[in-house]
Amino acid sequence: MKCAQCEELFTDLVNHELAPAEKEKVERHLAGCPDCTLELVSFKQLWGEMEAVETPVPSAYLKVKFQAMLETYKESVKEEENTAWDTLKEQWKRLWKVQPRWPMAYNLAVILAGFAITWWVAVPQKTGDQGQQLKVLSAQVTELKQTMMLTMLENPSASERMRAVSYTTELKQADAQVIDALLTTLDNDPNVNVRLSTLDALSGMAAYPEVREGLIRSITGQKDPLMQSAIADVMLKLQEKRSVGSLKKLLRQKDLDHGVREKINQTINSLI
Amino acid sequence: MNTLTDNSIMLKVKAGDLDKIGLLFERYNRPLYGFLFHMTYQRETSEDMVQQVFYKMLKYRHTFTGSGEVKHWMYSIARNVLKDQVRRKKLAMSGESVEVVASHVAAGLTPEEHLEKKQAKLALQKAMARLSEDYREVLTLNKFQELKYHEIADILGASETAIRTRVHRAMQELKSIYVRMEQ
Numbered sequence: 001m002k003c004a005q006c007e008e009l010f011t012d013l014v015n016h017e018l019a020p021a022e023k024e025k026v027e028r029h030l031a032g033c034p035d036c037t038l039e040l041v042s043f044k045q046l047w048g049e050m051e052a053v054e055t056p057v058p059s060a061y062l063k064v065k066f067q068a069m070l071e072t073y074k075e076s077v078k079e080e081e082n083t084a085w086d087t088l089k090e091q092w093k094r095l096w097k098v099q100p101r102w103p104m105a106y107n108l109a110v111i112l113a114g115f116a117i118t119w120w121v122a123v124p125q126k127t128g129d130q131g132q133q134l135k136v137l138s139a140q141v142t143e144l145k146q147t148m149m150l151t152m153l154e155n156p157s158a159s160e161r162m163r164a165v166s167y168t169t170e171l172k173q174a175d176a177q178v179i180d181a182l183l184t185t186l187d188n189d190p191n192v193n194v195r196l197s198t199l200d201a202l203s204g205m206a207a208y209p210e211v212r213e214g215l216i217r218s219i220t221g222q223k224d225p226l227m228q229s230a231i232a233d234v235m236l237k238l239q240e241k242r243s244v245g246s247l248k249k250l251l252r253q254k255d256l257d258h259g260v261r262e263k264i265n266q267t268i269n270s271l272i
Numbered sequence: 273m274n275t276l277t278d279n280s281i282m283l284k285v286k287a288g289d290l291d292k293i294g295l296l297f298e299r300y301n302r303p304l305y306g307f308l309f310h311m312t313y314q315r316e317t318s319e320d321m322v323q324q325v326f327y328k329m330l331k332y333r334h335t336f337t338g339s340g341e342v343k344h345w346m347y348s349i350a351r352n353v354l355k356d357q358v359r360r361k362k363l364a365m366s367g368e369s370v371e372v373v374a375s376h377v378a379a380g381l382t383p384e385e386h387l388e389k390k391q392a393k394l395a396l397q398k399a400m401a402r403l404s405e406d407y408r409e410v411l412t413l414n415k416f417q418e419l420k421y422h423e424i425a426d427i428l429g430a431s432e433t434a435i436r437t438r439v440h441r442a443m444q445e446l447k448s449i450y451v452r453m454e455q
């Protein structure tokens with residue numbers, strides 16, 4: 001065995017990854033070679049010193065976060081099952097109660113009712129019941145979607161959070177809780193793509209005054225050039241004159257991106 | 273007391289007993305954190321990534337077949353999470369993070385430690401930080417995570433011979449960086 005060959009096996013030697021025959025060869029070489037022996041001593045020293053390299057331990061908070069993640073995940077699994085069940089139930093109901101789901105038939109029934117009050121009075125609860133049931137069912141679905149979305153917004157994965165945001169566009173109406181969650185995401189989500197899609201979703205809800213106000217409030221807190229520019233676009237689209245003050249405040253930031261500065265100036269000019 | 277193997281725990285999780293993943297968390301959150309820390313030198317990011325590893329294990333639990341080791345599966349998930357993270361945040365994984373490393377090492381020291389030892393340790397950690405990611409990865413897995421070559425090969429999807437060579441080269445590289453720093 002040559003010195004170079006011997007040296008090549010040092011890592012394997014300290015790792016106890018040498019076959020017995022190889023190990024024997026190395027030992028035989030070392031016995032007759034002071035150079036390699038010295039080299040091995042210095043190698044072992046380095047190998048030993050590596051043990052002193054600090055590996056920190058996670059904070060106690062990690063376990064808390066893990067538990068929260070697990071609970072959230074379990075909830076979302078449960079909700080998925082519930083949603084599947086609800087969809088099934090709904091479809092099944094639709095199969096044998098076709099008429100009331102059909103708005104035309106429903107309207108027709110109302111018109112007919114005007115002419116045939118006696119008949120209407122004879123079977124009032126049934127029709128009322130079905131309408132009521134439908135309302136309850138659709139409210140349940142909306143509520144479920146909302147809960148699911150709120151849970152998903154807490155998800156550690158950015159793509160899951162994006163999915164949650166896209167859910168909100170499916171909601172026929174957003175309640176205060178959803179709006180609040182979206183505005184919080186807009187300001188605080190660590191992922192810029194999530195924040196951008198949240199902005200997109202919120203701009204579709206501009207009919208709600210609290211959404212508009214929230215968007216305006218959010219302007220000065222945005223640090224990312226992408227976000228600053230996107231929110232300026234939204235303000236222009238919404239023709240939101242009240243945003244001018246916040247936009248001007250943004251201009252006062254010294255480190256503002258050059259392109260963004262230009263865009264905000266244009267936006268302000270078009271708004272006033 | 274607790275004699276359940278990692279694999280049998282994971283198979284229970286797969287079967288729907290999601291709480292059981294807590295046992296795997298207890299066993300592996302520290303080693304995974306250690307691995308991710310040595311690859312990024314960022315404490316908070318490493319914690320987030322550990323969290324993501326366990327989330328992905330839950331999400332993809334049905335893909336666990338039980339034919340391989342859970343531990344290896346976890347490390348490969350951790351590597352993917354790391355890759356995503358680097359792509360997303362353009363995390364600086366070497367070179368300029370030396371300063372960060374220095375501050376972390378300083379934070380981890382006890383007052384009674386000797387200055388000399390302190391400096392040697394710091395120098396070695398700096399040298400580690402200057403290694404290429406591939407080398408740092410195998411050394412972390414081999415030395416700090418105490419994994420055998422065949423295990424690393426399994427995690428990285430490489431041959432055992434390739435890992436043997438890589439670990440050896442990583443040590444050579446580390447030594448030469450270290451020597452250059454001492455001069």
Ligand SMILES: [Zn+2]
Binds near residue numbers: 004033035037
């Ligand atoms: Zn020799």
